[in-house]
Amino acid sequence: MSDKIIIFDTTLRDGEQSPGCAMSLAQKKRMAKALAALGVDVIEAGFAAASPDDFKAVASIAQEVKGPTICALARCHDNDIREAGRALEGAEKKRIHVFIATSPLHREHKLKMSKAQVIERAVAGVRLARTFCDDVEFSCEDATRTEPDFLAQVVEAAIEAGATTINIPDTVGYTTPTEMFDCIRRLKTQVPNIDQAILSTHCHNDLGLAVANSLAAVEAGARQVECTLNGIGERAGNCALEEVVMAIKTRANHFGINTAIRTEQLLPSSRLLSAITGSVVPRNKAIIGDNAFAHASGIHQHGMLSHPETYEIMKPQSIGRVDTSLVLGKHSGRHALVDKITELGFDATAEDMDRIFADFKALADRKKHISDADIEALVVGQASTGPWQLAQMQVTSGTGDSIASAAVVLLGPDGSEYREAATGDGPVDAAFRAIERATGMEVHLEGLSVNSISEGIDAQGEAQVRVRFAGQAIHGRGISTDIVAASVSAFMDVINRISRQMAKAS
Ligand SMILES: [Zn+2]
Structure with missing residues (x-):
C-alpha cells in the first residue's frame, strides 16, 4: 500500500x-x-x-x-x-x-x-x-x-x-x-x-x-x-x-x-x-489558533528555555509562523515590503502590491513600527470590495450623560452620496445605526469583538462583527489603529457581503 x-x-x-x-x-x-x-x-x-x-x-x-x-x-x-x-x-x-x-x-x-x-x-x-x-x-x-x-x-x-x-x-x-x-x-x-x-x-x-x-x-x-x-x-x-x-x-x-x-x-x-x-478561528484552535504555540505557565517557559522539545512537539516555523517582530517602518521601500510578504508565505500580484504599498505607507504614518501581524493584515485584511463605500465619518462620544452621535457619508452602488446621522449608546452603536439608515438595511447585530493584532500602544485592532440578516449568519472583519474605525469597517464588510448576495440573488 x-x-x-x-x-x-x-x-x-x-x-x-x-x-x-x-x-x-x-x-x-x-x-x-x-x-x-x-x-x-x-x-x-x-x-x-x-x-x-x-x-x-x-x-x-x-x-x-x-x-x-x-x-x-x-x-x-x-x-x-x-x-x-x-x-x-x-x-x-x-x-x-x-x-x-x-x-x-x-x-x-x-x-x-x-x-x-x-x-x-x-x-x-x-x-x-x-x-x-x-x-x-x-x-x-x-x-x-x-x-x-x-x-x-x-x-x-x-x-x-x-x-x-x-x-x-x-x-x-x-x-x-x-x-x-x-x-x-x-x-x-x-x-x-x-x-x-x-x-x-x-x-x-x-x-x-x-x-x-x-x-x-x-x-x-x-x-x-x-x-x-x-x-x-x-x-x-x-x-x-x-x-x-x-x-x-x-x-x-x-x-x-x-x-x-x-x-x-x-x-x-x-x-x-x-x-x-470574515470568520476567524478561535485562539485555542489546534495548529493555527493564536495561542497554539504560546506558553503562559512559568514552568513551561523555563522548560522551553532549557530545551524547546520539553513542551513543544512542533516548530512554529513548520506551519509558517514566522516571528521576526518589528522590522519595517516609515522609510521602508516597496522592495523590502515585497520581501517581507514573501517571507510571510504570501503571494502578491503587482496590482495587489500597488494597493498594499499605499496602505502600508498610510499605516506607517500613524504607527512607528510595522510588525508581521500588521503586514499580514494589510495583505489579507481588505476583503471587502463594495458596492458600498464609507467616504466620511464623524463621531462624538463622552462620559456620563453625554450622548454619542455619528454622521456618515456613504457612496452607494449607484455612485451617489448617502448622508445620515444617528445617536446611540456609544460611538460604535451610533455609527452602525447611521450606516443602517443610509443603506436602508436593517441587520440584527449578534456580536462585536475587537482584538489587538499587533503589539504596543499604537497596535492595530481587528474588529469582528456577527449579524443575522434574513435568517442567515454573516461575518465581517475590519482592521484599523482606531477601534471605532475598525468596528465600522467590519460593519461595512457585513453590509457589502449582504449587498453582494442580494445582487447575486436578484
Ligand atoms: Zn460533508
Missing part, C-alpha cells in the same frame, strides 16, 4: 456551504490558488449543477488553477454529471465526484428507493461520469449508518462500474474512531475488487471526532482524506486539513505515512480563508 495520503480539499464546496462562509467568484479563485500553493492533491471546486454561479466557479478554477486535480461534485443524476463534465472541460487534471445516500434512513425517507435501485443508480452514475474522465470518485452518503453488508455491495458495484476512488463519509458526524477503523478494514477484506480503487474518508465534526475518525480510517488503509482549511463546513464543520496534516507529520513515527502538503503554507492559507470569509 502506498505511504502517501491524498489530501482532498473541499473548502470551496463543503466549507463554502457553511453559515457565513459564502465566497464570491474572485474569492474562490484566490483561495483555489492558495490551495494549489499549499500542495493539496485534489480541489473540490463546487457542485456545478447547483447554480450558474457554482458552475462558473468550477469552470474558472478548472481553467486557471494548475497543479492539483480539479473535482466537481454531482448527484447520480444525468444532468448533474453532464454539468460537472462540462464545467471541468478546461482542467489539466479532472475528477467527477458522484454520490448517492446508502443508509436505510436516507433510502426510505429521502430517496424512497430500494437497495437494488440505489445500486443501479450508483452504477449508472459512475458509468456516465467515466465517459467524461478516467478519474471518478464515488461516495456512499451516510456510509457510517449503512448496513455493513450492503455498503460492501455498493462499493463493489461502483468499482466494477469504473470508480477509481471510493469515499466513505461520516455525513452526520456520528461514528467513532474504532467503528471507522472496522468499517474500512471490513471493506478491505470483504470487497473482492477493492484493490482497484483508493479508499477515502470524509468526516464531519459533530462530536468533535472528525480528525480522530479520519486518522483511524487512514490506519485501517484509507489513502485519501477529505478535509477543509480551518475545519469549516456544515454545522460543526469538517475534518480540519491543518490538524490531520500536522498529526501525520508530527507523528510520522506512529503513522509511517506522509502528505504532499507544504506545511509552511498552512498558516498563511488559513489566515487568507479567515480574511475572505
Whole structure:
C-alpha cells in the first residue's frame, strides 16, 4: 500500500456551504490558488449543477488553477454529471465526484428507493461520469449508518462500474474512531475488487471526532482524506486539513505515512480563508489558533528555555509562523515590503502590491513600527470590495450623560452620496445605526469583538462583527489603529457581503 495520503480539499464546496462562509467568484479563485500553493492533491471546486454561479466557479478554477486535480461534485443524476463534465472541460487534471445516500434512513425517507435501485443508480452514475474522465470518485452518503453488508455491495458495484476512488463519509458526524477503523478494514477484506480503487474518508465534526475518525480510517488503509482549511463546513464543520496534516507529520513515527502538503503554507492559507470569509478561528484552535504555540505557565517557559522539545512537539516555523517582530517602518521601500510578504508565505500580484504599498505607507504614518501581524493584515485584511463605500465619518462620544452621535457619508452602488446621522449608546452603536439608515438595511447585530493584532500602544485592532440578516449568519472583519474605525469597517464588510448576495440573488 502506498505511504502517501491524498489530501482532498473541499473548502470551496463543503466549507463554502457553511453559515457565513459564502465566497464570491474572485474569492474562490484566490483561495483555489492558495490551495494549489499549499500542495493539496485534489480541489473540490463546487457542485456545478447547483447554480450558474457554482458552475462558473468550477469552470474558472478548472481553467486557471494548475497543479492539483480539479473535482466537481454531482448527484447520480444525468444532468448533474453532464454539468460537472462540462464545467471541468478546461482542467489539466479532472475528477467527477458522484454520490448517492446508502443508509436505510436516507433510502426510505429521502430517496424512497430500494437497495437494488440505489445500486443501479450508483452504477449508472459512475458509468456516465467515466465517459467524461478516467478519474471518478464515488461516495456512499451516510456510509457510517449503512448496513455493513450492503455498503460492501455498493462499493463493489461502483468499482466494477469504473470508480477509481471510493469515499466513505461520516455525513452526520456520528461514528467513532474504532467503528471507522472496522468499517474500512471490513471493506478491505470483504470487497473482492477493492484493490482497484483508493479508499477515502470524509468526516464531519459533530462530536468533535472528525480528525480522530479520519486518522483511524487512514490506519485501517484509507489513502485519501477529505478535509477543509480551518475545519469549516456544515454545522460543526469538517475534518480540519491543518490538524490531520500536522498529526501525520508530527507523528510520522506512529503513522509511517506522509502528505504532499507544504506545511509552511498552512498558516498563511488559513489566515487568507479567515480574511475572505470574515470568520476567524478561535485562539485555542489546534495548529493555527493564536495561542497554539504560546506558553503562559512559568514552568513551561523555563522548560522551553532549557530545551524547546520539553513542551513543544512542533516548530512554529513548520506551519509558517514566522516571528521576526518589528522590522519595517516609515522609510521602508516597496522592495523590502515585497520581501517581507514573501517571507510571510504570501503571494502578491503587482496590482495587489500597488494597493498594499499605499496602505502600508498610510499605516506607517500613524504607527512607528510595522510588525508581521500588521503586514499580514494589510495583505489579507481588505476583503471587502463594495458596492458600498464609507467616504466620511464623524463621531462624538463622552462620559456620563453625554450622548454619542455619528454622521456618515456613504457612496452607494449607484455612485451617489448617502448622508445620515444617528445617536446611540456609544460611538460604535451610533455609527452602525447611521450606516443602517443610509443603506436602508436593517441587520440584527449578534456580536462585536475587537482584538489587538499587533503589539504596543499604537497596535492595530481587528474588529469582528456577527449579524443575522434574513435568517442567515454573516461575518465581517475590519482592521484599523482606531477601534471605532475598525468596528465600522467590519460593519461595512457585513453590509457589502449582504449587498453582494442580494445582487447575486436578484
Ligand atoms: Zn460533508
